[in-house]
Amino acid sequence: MKDCGDYSATIQLYLDKELSGRELEEFRAHLEKCEVCRAELEAEEELSGLLHRSRSLYSAPEVLRDRVLQITAQPLPSTGHAPSRLRKHVLKILS
């Protein structure tokens, strides 16, 4: 049985949805019993909530958006396998 201090890192994992399976079940069971961990989790959630309320952190300027849209509107570079074509060409010459 873990004592409360062992759950400090687990609180962060729980908050970040990085817990699963047995670890998650075990932590939830502990939370029901442990007021200290619940308080710590609430404090962490409060900070996360505060950060999430300020999403997005920054908005990009329109002029940059236009520049990027121009970049992304260009055709993608060919993904043709030049080395393979070159190899065939070389083989043809050699044969």
Add this chain to the structure above:
Amino acid sequence: MSWNRDGTDQADARGVEYFDGLYSYALVLTRNHAEAEDLVQETYVRAMQAMGRLRAGSNMKGWLCTILRNVWFNQLRKRRNGPQIVETEVGDDVANSIVEPSKDSYDLYVSKMEAEQVRAAIQELPVEFREIILLREYEDLSYLEIASILDCPVGTVMSRLGRARAKLRVLLSGPLKGTDSPSVRGTK
């Protein structure tokens, strides 16, 4: 590396939907508007060049963040022998928003002030804390995805994130104690 969260549709979209997120990441790294804009633009240029090599099912957001970070650190390396760029205020846009015509309610005003205080506090963190807060809290990336971008073990992500949050909590504990009476934190 596993980049399977977001599906293949994003690869077709060429990452434009991550525009604000990438700009935020760039601004968090550079703390300079002009540099951040250049960094985002360069990121998309590089991404377009490499787009054909992106595998179906790849996580484009993580991929773009990785490119952006690599471009930034390459620029930093080159700059070590050159003149240093002076960081500018990153809160300028918010300062403008404070004097906007008052279509907004008091609540909106408070929430704007709160957001500004959050941004100011984040920008006070060391760069390794700023970026990990951005990647987790704003971009919703998993520990594994963040570890891949930062090229570090997942355990490092976890411990660094814990320290970053602790520091951020301290920075925010003063100004946000009473958001009913917003006080503008001194901008740098």
